[in-house]
Amino acid sequence: MKIIVCIKQVLDAKDVHLDPVTNNLLREGVPSIMNPYDQYAVEEAVRLKELLGGEVTVLSMGPPQAEDVLRQAISCGADHAVLVSDRAFAGADTWATSYTLAMAIQAIGAFELILCGKQAIDGDTAQVGPSLALRLGIPFVTCVQKVRQATDSGLILERMMDDGYDVLSVDYPALLTVVKDINKPRVPSLKGKMRAKKIEIRKLTAADIGADPLCIGLPGSPTQVEKVFSPPVRSQHTVFTGSIDEQIDQLIDSLKAYL
Amino acid sequence: MDYFLSEEQKMIVETARQITNEYIIPHRAALDEQDKFPRTILNAMAQADLFGIPVPEEFGGFGGGCLDIVLALEQLGRGCIGVGTAFAASSLGIYPILQAGSQEMRERYLPDAAAGKKFAAFGLTEANAGSDASGIQTTAVLDGDEWVVNGTKQWITNGGEAQIYTIVAITDRSKGPRGASMLVVEEGDPGFSCGPKEKKMGIRASSTTELIFKDCRIPKDRLIGRKGTGFITIMKTLDSSRPGIAALGLGLAQAALDEAACYAKQRVQFGKPIIAFQAVQHMLADMAIQLEAARALVYGAARHIDAHPQNMSKVSSMCKVFATDMAMKVATDAVQVMGGYGYMREYPVEKMMRDAKILQIYEGTNQIQRNVVGQELNKEYARVSVNG
Numbered sequence: 001m002k003i004i005v006c007i008k009q010v011l012d013a014k015d016v017h018l019d020p021v022t023n024n025l026l027r028e029g030v031p032s033i034m035n036p037y038d039q040y041a042v043e044e045a046v047r048l049k050e051l052l053g054g055e056v057t058v059l060s061m062g063p064p065q066a067e068d069v070l071r072q073a074i075s076c077g078a079d080h081a082v083l084v085s086d087r088a089f090a091g092a093d094t095w096a097t098s099y100t101l102a103m104a105i106q107a108i109g110a111f112e113l114i115l116c117g118k119q120a121i122d123g124d125t126a127q128v129g130p131s132l133a134l135r136l137g138i139p140f141v142t143c144v145q146k147v148r149q150a151t152d153s154g155l156i157l158e159r160m161m162d163d164g165y166d167v168l169s170v171d172y173p174a175l176l177t178v179v180k181d182i183n184k185p186r187v188p189s190l191k192g193k194m195r196a197k198k199i200e201i202r203k204l205t206a207a208d209i210g211a212d213p214l215c216i217g218l219p220g221s222p223t224q225v226e227k228v229f230s231p232p233v234r235s236q237h238t239v240f241t242g243s244i245d246e247q248i249d250q251l252i253d254s255l256k257a258y259l
Numbered sequence: 260m261d262y263f264l265s266e267e268q269k270m271i272v273e274t275a276r277q278i279t280n281e282y283i284i285p286h287r288a289a290l291d292e293q294d295k296f297p298r299t300i301l302n303a304m305a306q307a308d309l310f311g312i313p314v315p316e317e318f319g320g321f322g323g324g325c326l327d328i329v330l331a332l333e334q335l336g337r338g339c340i341g342v343g344t345a346f347a348a349s350s351l352g353i354y355p356i357l358q359a360g361s362q363e364m365r366e367r368y369l370p371d372a373a374a375g376k377k378f379a380a381f382g383l384t385e386a387n388a389g390s391d392a393s394g395i396q397t398t399a400v401l402d403g404d405e406w407v408v409n410g411t412k413q414w415i416t417n418g419g420e421a422q423i424y425t426i427v428a429i430t431d432r433s434k435g436p437r438g439a440s441m442l443v444v445e446e447g448d449p450g451f452s453c454g455p456k457e458k459k460m461g462i463r464a465s466s467t468t469e470l471i472f473k474d475c476r477i478p479k480d481r482l483i484g485r486k487g488t489g490f491i492t493i494m495k496t497l498d499s500s501r502p503g504i505a506a507l508g509l510g511l512a513q514a515a516l517d518e519a520a521c522y523a524k525q526r527v528q529f530g531k532p533i534i535a536f537q538a539v540q541h542m543l544a545d546m547a548i549q550l551e552a553a554r555a556l557v558y559g560a561a562r563h564i565d566a567h568p569q570n571m572s573k574v575s576s577m578c579k580v581f582a583t584d585m586a587m588k589v590a591t592d593a594v595q596v597m598g599g600y601g602y603m604r605e606y607p608v609e610k611m612m613r614d615a616k617i618l619q620i621y622e623g624t625n626q627i628q629r630n631v632v633g634q635e636l637n638k639e640y641a642r643v644s645v646n647g
Contacts, residue, residue: 186303186306186307187274187277187278187281187282187303187306187307188274188277188307189274189306189307189308190270190271190274190307190308190309190311190312190321191308191311191321192308193270193273193274194267194270197266
C-alpha cells in the first residue's frame with residue numbers, strides 16, 4: 001500500500017505575535033514546527049503501513065527550510081520525503097496550493113491513500129485536503145477520528161461530528177483529513193533520527209511537476225488578504241434572532257463594521 | 260556546562276527527555292501510589308529504540324557505550340527512578356550475555372532485548388549473600404544435557420516482569436570464587452517461579468521479587484561463558500553498569516533542584532520570595548554545585564570506561580558513591596526548601612526523597628564502593644612513592 005502524507009511547516013503558535021503597528025506576523029526568532037494535525041496524519045500513515053505493509057511518502061510544499069519537518073516525519077517512520085519548492089509558489093492560497101500538491105502527487109506516482117491534517121494552525125482554513133481530493137478526482141473524508149478497520153481494498157472510518165460521529169466506509173484511492181483524537185504520535189526513534197539525518201530528500205520545482213505558471217503562487221491565487229488585525233479583546237456578545245436568513249444578514253452586517 | 264556530546268548523544272538525550280516529559284512525569288505519582296509496573300512506558304521506550312542503546316548493531320542495537328546509556332538514564336531519572344530502574348535492570352540483565360555469552364547465545368537473546376520485545380533481569384542477591392557474594396547458596400548441577408538449578412534469589416528487579424534472567428549459581432563449591440557460574444533462565448522454564456512483589460519505601464514502579472528455583476531444568480547451552488567464570492562476569496558487568504545508577508542520581512537531583520528552585524521563586528514569606536533569603540540561596544547553590552560536580556565525574560567515568568581500560572573498578576565505584584550520596588542530600592534539601600509543602604505527597608519531592616535512598620544501597624552499597632576505591636588505592640600506593 002502506498003500512502004502519501006501532505007505536511008506543512010508552520011510557526012509555533014505558542015510564540016506567534018502580531019506587530020501592533022503593522023499587524024504583520026513577527027517571524028523573527030519564532031521556531032518553525034510541523035503543523036500539529038499533520039503529526040497525527042504521519043502517525044496514522046505509519047500505523048497503517050505497519051498493519052498492511054507498503055510505503056509512506058511525506059510531501060510538503062514550502063521554502064527550502066521545510067526540509068526540517070520532512071526529516072521529522074522520516075524520524076517518525078515515514079520512508080520517503082518530497083519537497084516541492086520554487087520561488088514561483090510564493091503567495092499561494094489554498095486553491096493554488098491544492099493545484100501544486102495535486103501536480104506533485106501525479107509526478108510522484110501511484111498511491112492508494114492520501115492523509116492530511118484537518119487544517120494548518122496558521123491559516124486554519126481546512127480547505128487544502130478536500131480541495132486536493134477534488135483536483136485528483138478521488139473521494140475524501142474529513143475529520144477522521146478513528147480508523148476502525150483497514151484492509152487492502154478500503155477503510156472503515158469514524159468521522160467526528162459536532163454531536164457524535166459518522167461511520168463511513170471508503171475504497172482506495174481516497175483522501176482523509178485527521179483530527180488529534182485519532183492517535184498519540186510516537187516519540188521519534190533513535191534509528192529513525194539517524195535515518196532522518198542521512199536521507200536524501202527529493203526536491204521538485206514548478207517545472208519538474210509540469211505546473212502551469214498561471215495556476216501557482218500569487219497568479220494562481222484568487223484569495224486576496226485585505227487586512228490582518230488582532231481582534232479586540234471583548235467580553236460582550238450579541239445574540240441574533242429571527243429566521244436563519246435574517247440571522248445571517250445581521251451577522252454579515254455586524255462583521256462589515258470591522259472591514 | 261557544555262560536555263561536548265556528539266550528535267548521536269544529543270539525539271539520545273532528546274529522545275529520552277521526550278519520553279520522560281510525555282510518558283513518565285504525568286504518570287509517576289500514580290505508578291508510585293499503585294505499585295504499578297510501567298509497561299506502557301517501557302513499550303514507548305522500546306519503540307524509541309532506547310533498549311537498543313547498549314546492544315551492538317549486528318544484533319539490531321545502537322552500539323552505544325557507557326556514556327550513551329548514562330545520558331538516557333539521567334533523563335529517565337529526572338522523571339522517575341522507579342521507571343529508570345526497570346529500564347536499567349533490563350540492560351544489567353543482558354550485560355553478562357553481551358560480555359561473556361557465545362555467539363549463538365547473543366544471537367538468541369540480544370535482538371529481542373534490543374527491540375524491547377523481551378525484558379531482562381539480573382539475579383545475584385540472596386538472603387545470605389548481599390554485599391558478600393561468596394555466601395551464594397543457589398546451585399546448578401549438570402545432569403546429562405541439562406543444568407538442574409536449586410535455590411532462591413532475593414530482591415530481584417524486574418522479577419515476574421522479565422522474560423530473560425541471568426543468574427549466578429555455584430557449579431563447584433570446592434573451588435571457592437572460581438566455582439560460580441552464570442546461566443540464563445527463561446520465563447516458563449520448568450521449576451522456575453517468581454515470588455510476590457515486595458512492598459518498598461520507594462521506586463515502587465519497579466517490580467522486585469524472589470526468583471525461586473526448584474529442580475529447575477535448563478539446557479546445557481544456557482551457561483554464560485565458561486564454567487567457573489561467574490564472578491569475573493559479575494564484576495565486569497557491575498563495573499560497566501554502576502555509572503548508570505549514578506546517572507539516575509543525577510537525573511533525580513536535577514529534578515529535585517528544579518522543583519525546589521521554582522518553588523523558592525514563587526513562595527513569598529516576610530514580603531519576599533524565599534529565594535531572596537541567603538539561607539535558602541545557599542542551600543540551592545550547594546545543591547547545584549554538588550550536582551554539577553557529580554555530573555562531571557559521572558560523565559568523565561563513563562568516557563573512561565568507553566576507552567576500555569584494563570581496570571575500571573575505581574572510577575566506576577567513585578562515581579556511583581559520589582552521585583548517589585549527592586542525590587540523597589539534594590533530594591532531602593529540596594524537601595527542606597519546600598518545607599511543609601515538600602513533605603506532602605501532592606508535591607513530587609517527597610517521592611524523590613523516598614526514591615533516592617535505594618541509590619545508596621543497590622548495585623553495591625556505597626560502603627562496598629568505598630571498599631573498592633580503598634583497595635584500589637592500597638594497590639596503587641604499593642607502587643607509587645610519595646615523591647611520584
